[in-house]
Structure formats: structure tokens, C-alpha cells
Amino acid sequence: MKQLLILSGKGGTGKTTIAGAFIKLAESRAYADCDVDAPNLHLIRPHASPARRSDYYGMRKAVINEDSCKSCGFCRQNCCFEAINESNGKYVVDAYACEGCGVCEAVCPIGAVSLQPTVAGELMLYKEDGVFSTARLKMGSGTSGKLVTEVKKQLKQEAIDADLAVIDGSPGIGCPVIASLSGVDMVLIVAEPSLSGLSDMERIIKTAEKFKMKIGVCVNKYDTNKELARKIETFCQERELPFVGKIPFDNAAIKAINRGQSIVDVDCPAGRAATKVFYKTLLIMNS
């Protein structure tokens, strides 16, 4: 199974819209949403049957046993993350700030602290014509990289016979993105023609290059700033990065999305352009 990962450096560039179109065009039987902080792909891939859900356990977190705590304050003094609060002699762990390092557990003279497993999110697996692996991180849980790895593991285990997996990546350049890169055959970077888009693109390209990825670049909503769209194209030429095309801003695309469709489900300029981008990307991935 070949894996195509779609990244953008930042959300809002139309990554999910393009992923949705690609899944449709490829008639892909395997796809995943690795944006576990804010998954969106399921909104345009409606499923008739419910998902198989499983809890995802993140890092363990400290819990103080109120009854045995002697209020000596050692735990608080030694926590580097300011995760233990004291009020009126009572010590309580702030689960959002706790990183589960275990220092408090180890310093507590009477064993009043223990690290306990906490549910950090939920994995979802839809199985119909194809396999769709996705997840949702619980509010305030910090281990999204590990959950991304789980999403990909779930996809791989369930979709053994699929040829191409389309993976919607997560925004940014941090741990979830790095986790989503592993085992991928190609990265398609969706850039936006704006100064910020240019800066985001450069940072994500650097990240992908650091992991020696095969890269393609496309510009979405190119006609909202043609000059900068051209600049992105030139940048790619200079850096010898394959430029796979540009997609116009298209009201029809927004309408399709709001109806829960992909942009290639309707005949519109954005959909036609995305189709071209798709075939060019495939060509590069298979070369």
C-alpha cells in the first residue's frame, strides 16, 4: 500500500478539501485523518454505519490521594511544570499541566501520589467500502503524536489490500506532523498564495526534507493572489521541487463542502483543477 500524505504547514489552506477530492478520484479504499486535534475529513466522507470506537490512553498523570497526603509540599516544590497547586494545605494536581514525569510520585515520603492512566482521546474506525481511520484527541491532552501513530497503525492493520492510502495530515511542523510522516511515500504540500502561506510552506518543506520525503507542491485558491501564486511556482522551480498545479478559489466548492460533498462530486473549476493535480501527483509518486 502506497501512502500519500497531504500537509500544509497550517490549517485552512484546503488540505481536507483536497484530501476529500483525492479519495474520491482514487476510489481509495484506505484513508485516514491525522489531524487528531481538529479532525474534519469525516464531515465530507459521510458514513452510513457507526464507527468502531476505542479509547486511547495517553501518558499517565499524577493523582494525589487526599486522605493520606500530609501536606508537606515536597511534590509541589519538585514539579518542574507547576502542575501541583496548594490551597488551604490541600495539594491537588492540575491534570492539564501535568506531564506525567513521575517526580512527585518519587519524592512523596508517604506514597500519597500515584501515576494513573487517563483516557486522552478516542480512535474511530469506519469500515464500509473502504477503511477510514480517524481519531479525536480529548480536550487538553498533549500527546497528539502518539495518537497519530495509532491512527496510522489502525489504517495499516485494517486496509491490507488497498493500493493507495490518502492521509490528511495535521497542521504545523511539530510532533503530530513528524509522526504522520513515518512510512509515507510522498508528501503533497498545499500552499496558499499569501505571505503567511509562503512562510508556512517554507517551514513545512524544510521539515519534510529533514525526513527525506518525496515532495510535491500545489497552490490552492491561486487566483486570490496570482502574483504570490507565481512566486510559489518560481520558488519550487528554483528548489527543483515538483509543482503539481493550482486550484482556483471557487464558491461552488464551498457549497459542495457545506452539503457534505467533495469538490469533484460536482462539476466546478476547483474540482477540475484538483483532478489534474491528483494525476500529476500520482505520476510523481509512482516514478
Place this chain on the structure above:
Amino acid sequence: MKIAVLSGKGGTGKTLVSVNLAAAAEAAVYIDCDVEEPNGHLFLKPQDIKNEGVAVKLPHADPKLCTGCRTCVDFCKFNALAYIKDRLIVFSEVCHSCGGCLLFCPQKAISEKEREIGLIQSGISGNVRVVSGMMNIGEASGVPVIKKLLRDSRKENKDVFIDCPPGSACMVMESIKDADYCLLVAEPTIFGVHNLEMVYELVRLFQKPFGVVLNKCLEEENPAEDFCLQNQITILGKIPFDLKLGTMNSNGQIASRKHPKYKDLFLNLLETVRKEARHETASDT
């Protein structure tokens, strides 16, 4: 007053709203907490830039003192340590700098070194002091950069606009912790609603007063607006989908500095936010 601007996801106009509000205010501080992809400085173009590194502490074992007892290796919950071939190895990318290994080494063989993971850049742009955090490429977590950014800003007594990272995970929570008011920016699509729902959940969890700005509003129906109405969420303002505004924004220009029409738009928004925030804090007590 500290106003955190968030959106559940990037690209909805979080930076547009925060830089324009800061520019419209009389005197303000703009803090870019989107340390993975900081963009605010591209708009505000600050002058007199000062750079300051952000470092985390990394353990280092003195091979002369270390006996290889592996107490530290067994302790480390992040598997950041290994004792291989008579040497203690530290995997710096996964170390959380908790200090546990240092604390529990029976030989006192471990000391801390600094490792730079990012940068804080500050400068001035007219009425706005611009502070941006930038995480180095290849780092896993920007939280230490955000922590430092916000710690340094606690003393500010001007209006502070915090441009939050996208999502609702640890970095966002870090960014809104100290905020007096949260401003949620939403797009008029079903993606927009979904992202809004997430930050909505977050601000309620943190019991922060908040309101929504609807961005890129078209004539057509607006699922994000419907969501606000259904849930009785205050709509602070609407920014129309406007080609001129879009072009200025994509070219890194600040609309409220270029055009009185947009200055009015953002000044009005700022007034509404101030009123709301005062009202909310008053009704809290």
C-alpha cells in the same frame, strides 16, 4: 486586558483579527503564540528587533562519576535515557526536562546543560509591541516557548492580543490560561462549525468569557452563525468576505492601517470586545 484569539484551526483569520485589532488600538502588545508557524510579524513588520533564545534544560552525565546503576534510565517516563556501552545517552528530542534523573542519581553524576529550542523575537510596529515565538524546525513541542512568551508578558498593562496556535491541545491551553477574554474566529462552512465547536468546548472548560467573530461572511447561509444562535453564543461582529481585504491580507498588509473603512470595522469590534469583557468580568463577581 488580555484577549486571546483562537479558532480551532488555522486559516480562519485568527492572525487577521489579532493584528488588525492591535493596530486599531491606541497602544497594544501583540503576542504570536503560534510558535510552529508564526505569521503576525509578516504583517506588523516590527522594527528594532531583539532576539532572545529559548532554552530547555537537558541532563548530562559526567562519565567519571556515573557508575551505570541505571536509576535514571528506569526513572525516566519518556524513555529519553539509555545506558549503552558504558555511557549514558540522552535523546534530547524526547526529554521533557523534568529534572527527575538529576534528582535521583545516587552519584550526583548528572548536571544540566541548556539546549536552545526556539527564539523569541520582539520589536516595535507603530503603536504595537510585537512579540513572536518561533520554535526551531524539527522540535517536537513549542510549549516551553509559549510559556516563556506569556511569562514575560504578565507585566504588560496595555491591551494584549494573544494570537493562539491552532487546535485545542496543550499549546492552546497554555496560551489562554491567563487571558481575560477569548475571541473565537469562525468560518462560514461546516468545517468552520466543527472547529468552532472544539474551541467552544475549550473556553467553557476553562470558564473563560468569550464571544465569536464570524469571518469571510458570504451572502449565503452561514452554518457558523446558526451554531452561535442555537447555542446563544455572543456574536461580536461579522467580517464580510471582501476581495480587497483578502488581497491586502495575503500581501501582508494591515487593512486597519491602510484604509479608514477597515480601521472603523476593527475599532468597532474592539469596542464591542471591551464592553463584553467588562460586562462578563462584572457579572462573574
